[in-house]
Amino acid sequence: MGHDIWHGIExxxxxxxxxxxxxxxxxxxxVSNLAAKRLTNGRVHGSAIAIVLGLVLAxxxxxxxxxxxxxxxxxxxxxxxxxxxxxxRDFAIVATAFEVDVIEARRAGLLGVLALALGTIxxxxxxxxxxxxxxxxxxxxxxxIGAGAITYIVGPVTGAAIGADSTVMALSIATGVTKAxxxxxxxxxxxxxxxxxxxxxxxxYGGLMGTVSGVxxxxxxxxxxxxxxxxxxxxxxxxxGCLVGPSIFFLTVxxxxx
Amino acid sequence: xxxxxxxxxxxCTLIGVYLGDLLGIALGVKANVGxxxxxxxxxIAARVWLDRRGRLSKGVKFGVEFWAxxxxxxxxxxxxxQNVVAALTGGPIVxxxxxxxxVLCFGAVALLSRFGGREAPGAGDAHAGAxxxxxxxxxxxEPAVTHSARREG
Numbered sequence: 001m002g003h004d005i006w007h008g009i010e011x012x013x014x015x016x017x018x019x020x021x022x023x024x025x026x027x028x029x030x031v032s033n034l035a036a037k038r039l040t041n042g043r044v045h046g047s048a049i050a051i052v053l054g055l056v057l058a059x060x061x062x063x064x065x066x067x068x069x070x071x072x073x074x075x076x077x078x079x080x081x082x083x084x085x086x087x088x089r090d091f092a093i094v095a096t097a098f099e100v101d102v103i104e105a106r107r108a109g110l111l112g113v114l115a116l117a118l119g120t121i122x123x124x125x126x127x128x129x130x131x132x133x134x135x136x137x138x139x140x141x142x143x144x145i146g147a148g149a150i151t152y153i154v155g156p157v158t159g160a161a162i163g164a165d166s167t168v169m170a171l172s173i174a175t176g177v178t179k180a181x182x183x184x185x186x187x188x189x190x191x192x193x194x195x196x197x198x199x200x201x202x203x204x205y206g207g208l209m210g211t212v213s214g215v216x217x218x219x220x221x222x223x224x225x226x227x228x229x230x231x232x233x234x235x236x237x238x239x240x241g242c243l244v245g246p247s248i249f250f251l252t253v254x255x256x257x258x
Numbered sequence: 259x260x261x262x263x264x265x266x267x268x269x270c271t272l273i274g275v276y277l278g279d280l281l282g283i284a285l286g287v288k289a290n291v292g293x294x295x296x297x298x299x300x301x302i303a304a305r306v307w308l309d310r311r312g313r314l315s316k317g318v319k320f321g322v323e324f325w326a327x328x329x330x331x332x333x334x335x336x337x338x339x340q341n342v343v344a345a346l347t348g349g350p351i352v353x354x355x356x357x358x359x360x361v362l363c364f365g366a367v368a369l370l371s372r373f374g375g376r377e378a379p380g381a382g383d384a385h386a387g388a389x390x391x392x393x394x395x396x397x398x399x400e401p402a403v404t405h406s407a408r409r410e411g
Contacts, residue, residue, distance in 0.1 A: 025331045025338075047330045054337030062343035072339035084335025090294050092332045094271045095325035096390050097298035098305055111370055118366050123359030130355040145351070149359045171351060174344050178356035181340060186360065194368035201371030208363040208370070212294070213336055220330045224390035227329065232298055239282060239291030 010076050017079030025083065028053060048188045048221030055181060093216065093235070096228040101199060104229070108203040112233040115207025120241055123149040123210075124249055127175065139254035141168045145175065146253070147245040151211040152176025154241030161246035180214035187218030196222060199229040206230030210237030263321020270300040323389045330390070 013020040032053055033046035040049075058070025067073030072081030082088070127149030131142045144164040148155030148171065155172030158164075164172070187196070187205075195201050202219065206229065209215050215234040219227045271294075278293020285291060301322070308314040 021335060022331075025335050028334060028338075029331060047334070050330070050334045051337045054334045055340060055342050058338050058340045059342040059346065061338070062341060068341045068344065070339040070342060077338075080335045080338050084332055084337070084339050088328075088332050089336055090275070090297075091267065091271055092325050092329040093294055094274065094297045094301055095267055095322050096329055097301045098267075098319075098322045098326055099389055100298070100302050102302055102306065115366070115370055118370075119363060122362045122366065126358040126362060127355045130351055130358060133354075134351045145355065149355045170344075174347075174352045175355045177341055177344055178346075178352050179360060181342060182356055182360050184337060186364075190364055194364050195371035196367060198371070201367060204370035205367045208366050213333075213340070216329075217333050217337055220333045220390075224330065227390050228298065232295055235295035235298070236292040239278070239285075242282075243285050243291070 013076035014078070018082050019079070021077070021079030021083040024077065024080065028057075045188060045221050047224070051184050051217045051221050055184070089213075089216065093212070093227075093231045096231060098228075099225070100228045100232070104199040108200040108229070111200060112203045112207050115204040116233060116236055116240060119208035119210050119237060120150055120244060122208075123179070124245075128253060136168075137257060139250065139257050140164050142257065143245070143250045143253045144168050144172045146249065147241065148172030148175035149179065150176070150241040150245065151238050152180060153238050154245050157242045158245035158250070162250050176211065180211040180217075183209050183211060183214030184217035184221065187214075188221045191222045196226070199226065202226035202229035203233045206233035207237060210234055210241065212238065259315075259317045260321040260324075262315075263318040263323075264325070265321075266304060266318065267301065267322050267325060270304060271297045273297065274300055326389050 029046065029050045032050035035049050036046035061071035061074055061077070062068070065073040069081055071077045072084075124146040127146035128142050130149075131145040136142050136145065140159075140162050141164060143162060144155060144159035145168060147158035152173050153176070155176045156169055159169045159172055187209075191197065194205075196205055205219070206215050209218065209230075212231070212234050215230045216227070219230045274295070274297020275290060275293040277296050278290040281291040281293075281296075305314065308318065
């Protein structure tokens, strides 16, 4: 009897996957807001807790299913995959632009470009140096791991273009994913320290951090009104990384290591 | 009408992503270059244009701002489907490369944000914050009445 009821509920969740995702995420945010108010006295943003909670659930979901998509690999929660997938994510990010202050954004334009350049070069250098330190000596592996430090999309795109092997690709993707997760969790913690409290620094931040998911999560958890400014620059980051990774960066590394 | 706002948003997104794809092809990259950014710029331009002609109705605003308000829930759903297991089991090379680039980039943000100087957020920003925070009071409301919304968000 109890089993039948449970089975019926699961059936509804599978059939109404997106609707179920709305309910589950709403519940998650409700719990997070309560926790933010009661446990941290409002010092930590409710959305920061919700994002971390989402990541924790993704970890256990991944352990449970052995899949790559966190809780979205559980059939009853497959709607989370659609709700948090690239399509709706980009749709909602574009919507936030409706609130952008045009003058502010234009003034920060040059800063954004500078941030994009630095945000591509700095992680790449760190990534390549780490790869060398861990005993990689061929240009293809070094470049692929370095590109992974830019974002988890730039890594595999670069690796595929220059013919990296699958172990190196996996490392590269893992580096990018780790960076995205750390950006989500770390941003609200360091926001004050790095002056992330106005549209201009948000645009610099978006260009430097790059990873759209990291920036999206990090800014949402820090200060929602900064989201569109960060997203505006971050969205160019992956494209630029994919452009220079397999070309300029690879050729430079190859020239250096032979 | 609300649907016009949603359709406007959808059209801007589609055009932006399409142009981003074209830009990627033109540059010989297997990726979308700035599609979302282009879409955002289109939407900002559309808002300014509609506003000037007095066609920016409450319905249109609501259609767009609803989705802006769904942004954080969508990000939470996105977080819940990350490959966190892979991130945590990648070993020291992954952690060092990620932490290293993160620290360096945070430092660079600190440096770059010094250039611009600081300003107190204006009333418009308070409205924007309330909308993106998913606060109903902020949606389709005028900036003047968002003080209560700000407290909540």
